[in-house]
């Protein structure tokens with residue numbers, strides 16, 4: 001069945017923040033749908049699909065990416081839990097080419113519920129290759145991408161295709177764009193109510209939403225409003241204040257990154273969020289650097305725990321520090337000594353490794369000398385026989 005977006009409160013696509021543990025926590029606390037972080041078409045095309053029996057996940061992995069011609073260790077590009085994210089996971093693609101978008105979407109389509117195109121990212125890496133917000137300046141290209149996705153991916157697999165845009169400077173040009181996007185056959189349009197040059201700290205401009213909604217409604221395309229929605233309660237208040245119908249959905253990024261439980265009427269305090277998040281992150285082997293990134297968003301900077309988490313290098317250290325987190329977020333005991341002993345162990349292990357390598361090198365050298373010795377003797381013998 002094609003997923004419905006009408007009136008849903010959803011987790012925004014977020015690079016780094018929107019990995020599996022954050023999405024699962026958001027779902028557990030009332031998110032109706034969750035977006036994957038944006039993944040670039042060319043990267044996804046390189047991936048192989050693996051069923052991870054241990055974690056019960058489906059993993060998309062680049063087995064041997066190369067850097068300077070040397071193979072690197074495998075990279076996990078996207079991980080989904082088919083059972084826990086069933087009917088709720090929208091995959092976002094970064095693209096500027098219809099054929100690449102389609103090839104990439106076909107890789108994941110059986111494991112997700114919809115494909116979303118990012119047409120709003122203002123970052124240099126997106127724009128310089130014609131992706132993200134650059135697509136707002138090439139609407140024909142954007143429409144061509146969406147049409148091809150609708151025909152070659154959406155329709156054959158009975159899945160939804162959607163797009164996330166920003167508003168343009170003028171209302172009239174924004175509405176013209178929306179009209180054209182709706183004609184491509186998409187199911188949903190998400191509008192980030194800021195223009196491309198606007199930063200997240202700036203207040204969004206929601207004035208165009210009623211007219212955008214009229215166009216969407218005419219074409220039976222659902223609409224999600226994004227930009228400074230702070231919680232479920234705030235989303236309901238906004239709909240009332242702006243006299244918007246309940247069928248307009250809401251998307252949250254910033255506030256959901258610092259507390260993925262904001263989808264609930266009663267979001268958890270940060271210390272309970274940290275505990276719940278870590279339980280999920282550990283049970284899905286989340287990469288330590290990603291877990292640390294999330295901790296830096298979840299833990300208030302003024303908490304003593306913030307610095308201690310920043311010093312952790314392994315899941316074991318994170319586990320220890322979180323065990324020192326009191327019921328109300330207070331620090332039960334200073335984990336400095338534990339962290340210092342981990343650093344000492346690390347230093348010792350590095351020294352051992354270094355010694356081992358040096359010994360190996362010396363042994364190899366000795367072997368070479370012996371071989372050389374043997375060769376030299378052999379040569380001498382041959383020479384004397386000749387004489």
Ligand SMILES: Cc1cc2nc3c(=O)[nH]c(=O)nc-3n(C[C@H](O)[C@H](O)[C@H](O)COP(=O)(O)O)c2cc1C
Pocket residue numbers: 012013014015016017036037038092118119120121164192200226227228229251252253254255257
């Ligand atoms: C950490 C972070 C990562 C983001 N990554 C993406 C992304 O991958 N794709 C995208 O379309 N927008 C991305 N965004 C933008 C958000 O999806 C959203 O449009 C924007 O933050 C405005 O919503 P907010 O006011 O609720 O934060 C990101 C935002 C944040 C904070």
